[in-house]
Amino acid sequence: MRIDVVSLFPDFIRQSAAVGVVGRAQQRELLQVETWNPRDFAPDRHRTVDGRPFGGGPGMVMLIDPLRAALAAVRQAAPEPVHVIYLSPQGARLTQKRTEALARLPRIALVCGRYEGVDERLLEHEVDEELSIGDYVLSGGELAAAVVIDAVGRLQEGALNDAQSAQQDSFSDGLLDCPHYTRPEHHDAWGGVPEVLLSGDHAAIRRWRRKQSLGRTWLRRPDLLTQRALDDESRTLLDEFRREYARPNGAAGNDRRNKN
Incomplete structure (x- = not known):
């Protein structure tokens, strides 16, 4: 299985996915985790990825174009169709049943928001599903992405030394x-x-x-x-x-x- 993660903090994703069961799953080539930084797709020399919200209010909102370009690169990076997930407290609650369904897919992409979130139009046109790991707010989607990677990665056949561990x-x-x-x-x-x-x-x-x-x-x-x-x-x-x-x-x- 391949998991692509769009994040402003790719080092965090890579480090968290390199240890324990998920790290071993990657070593055994049962799982592949790749990261994509939206700043690398920003069109201006300042690598801008956020802007002030229309209507006023605090905080910033992540821009459409850097995220859209990053997702386009994700889709072109491998031939398998990719299921795009945005990590959000407004999403459906992640459950073991949903995790098992995701683990059967050949490929998923996780979009990590920051600031006040991302432009709603990106969610409407580029995202297949929104997921939440609980009824609370984090500073960004990276911790939630790490949870999804661990929950899905450990279910790959051969990731656990004892296959009955996941069943129990x-x-x-x-x-x-x-x-x-x-x-x-x-x-x-x-x-x-x-x-x-x-x-x-x-x-x-x-x-x-x-x-x-x-x-x-x-x-x-x-x-x-x-x-x-x-x-x-x-x-x-x-x-x-x-x-x-x-x-x-x-x-x-x-x-x-x-x-x-």
Whole structure:
């Protein structure tokens, strides 16, 4: 997969995409990240990329022509069709489902705004989709672009050392992930690992993990449960979790801090 990023801060994009899973995906040639600076496409000697907004008001607005020229160069750089995304707090919320869909595309381009944003006409004629990573405002789209690159890049086949890692992530099946434990088996301050995880009974472990995943979703993100139909086993497991949670010292007691 190829991701092109139009940004006034290309060094930030390159550096953030060079580490961890995404960096390894590039080394394995599973992912290609390229950057384009709109200043390189500005027609004047001052490399101007912004102007004052019509109607007055604070701040500056990014100009059409440098961004349009940068996107034209992006489209010409590779033969695959490119899906253009503008990172904006006004866009649709980025979800795991949307991330998985983007990861299946051969190519996307991310446009990073700055200042008060970009000229609306560019969005109307050059952008296919607007995406937001949350209901808050950042100084620019670069951090959001880094999030999209990481979320999409890690889903490329072969990017993760264990393919099941992505399948078991929170949101991958519409639920939050279950708790995880590692060594030591018994901690002096915080006790031991749930016995079922040490039992070697894979069916019991799968059932426990499913129950915890359902329970955590009910406690922390109940809205997710309203968006999906639960099968009989899942309803039974969720009922068990609720009963255990209701006990004074129940098995789900460590999640009490998360329920309002």
